[in-house]
């Protein structure tokens with residue numbers, strides 16, 4: 051999977067700084083209206099002479115631009131002086147990773163912005179995220195989350211390279227059918243958290259990792275001890291600025307002691323997305339704020355002279371879609387076919403997970419439910435389809451664990467399942483749907499010595515990120531669901 055990624059080269063995009071330097075002259079060239087004599091707009095009196103002048107000036111300018119571009123390229127090709135190294139290097143000149151200048155080992159900083167739906171980067175001016183994109187490698191149509199498109203399953207897939215069925219965090223909340231114990235987002239016992247997360251892999255190699263929040267990072271497991279100064283206990287009230295500054299502080303350590311792998315987590319814009327849906331002004335503001343944090347990070351790394359050495363991987367865990375009260379499906383409406391008691395329902399929406407008690411045949415439950423849903427007599431019934439987990443589309447990889455309930459329902463984009471009718475009316479946002487929906491996609495941007503500048507790659511699933519990180523760190527990773535050849539298709543060869 052992903053091994054057939056084609057290498058898509060894009061037109062080089064200048065950095066934010068270069069962009070603003072060149073903006074004023076080109077803007078002037080384009081604004082014909084500032085010179086009334088040369089105005090080509092129909093409102094001005096049509097005269098032959100001015101339009102000839104416009105064509106002549108345009109030709110002259112085109113020649114100038116072409117000539118300066120030619121000189122610029124010649125300069126890039128023939129200049130070897132490090133002093134005059136351009137801020138932006140054309141991707142066509144890069145065939146190998148850039149060598150580290152200050153650090154004595156590669157460092158990967160994995161940053162997550164929760165619920166950062168793909169496309170949010172166009173909602174607000176995001177100069178800092180754009181700078182990473184322009185000088186790094188981007189999944190052009192977004193990063194594909196794993197199913198279910200929920201926070202805990204996805205964050206843990208990103209750091210283990212495993213689908214939820216294999217890493218054990220099959221939902222944000224679930225029950226272990228063997229022990230009857232419940233998993234919640236506060237469960238830190240290692241028995242829940244299967245697989246080998248990146249911080250553990252790093253520790254296995256005698257290297258240091260630092261986690262500023264990430265689901266699973268506080269779990270003491272294998273050689274990962276969650277050390278006091280490097281492993282933060284989750285506290286959602288810590289200001290984002292403080293999180294960024296703490297990560298920056300690691301770079302003040304002696305070079306050999308700087309952790310090789312770090313995580314940084316922000317709850318936004320997921321938080322706002324649930325309350326108001328993906329299209330509200332609050333989202334725009336939250337996105338702008340995340341961009342500011344990325345700017346704070348870049349600026350801090352630049353001050354320490356390590357920005358070009360550090361690999362920043364910016365991701366989200368899933369997207370967001372608007373939900374509203376007209377798009378509801380009530381389980382109680384299925385009563386003429388089958389009663390679904392509350393205590394059979396492990397999770398309601400958008401991931402419907404049903405575990406009937408022993409003695410009740412799941413096959414029969416699925417049949418009766420689908421009969422009702424297809425009857426045309428259940429409101430919005432056609433927007434929910436119920437499966438035995440083994441019969442779910444195999445692309446979802448959501449069957450191979452006893453923790454996954456035997457019956458799983460897939461809801462159409464933006465629909466919600468509720469137990470019974472209530473008078474409550476609400477509109478907001480949700481995620482957890484089929485990962486094939488574009489609205490569930492999030493972002494992937496890689497910036498650093500092994501990421502080509504200005505490169506776009508096709509969308510890929512987040513289980514490939516684990517191998518990407520171990521390859522950059524040059525360490526042997528644990529077996530996982532990601533493709534072994536994937537890093538080769540995305541990264542520049544080692545220097």
Ligand SMILES: [Zn+2]
Pocket residue numbers: 165201320321324481
């Ligand atoms: Zn959420």
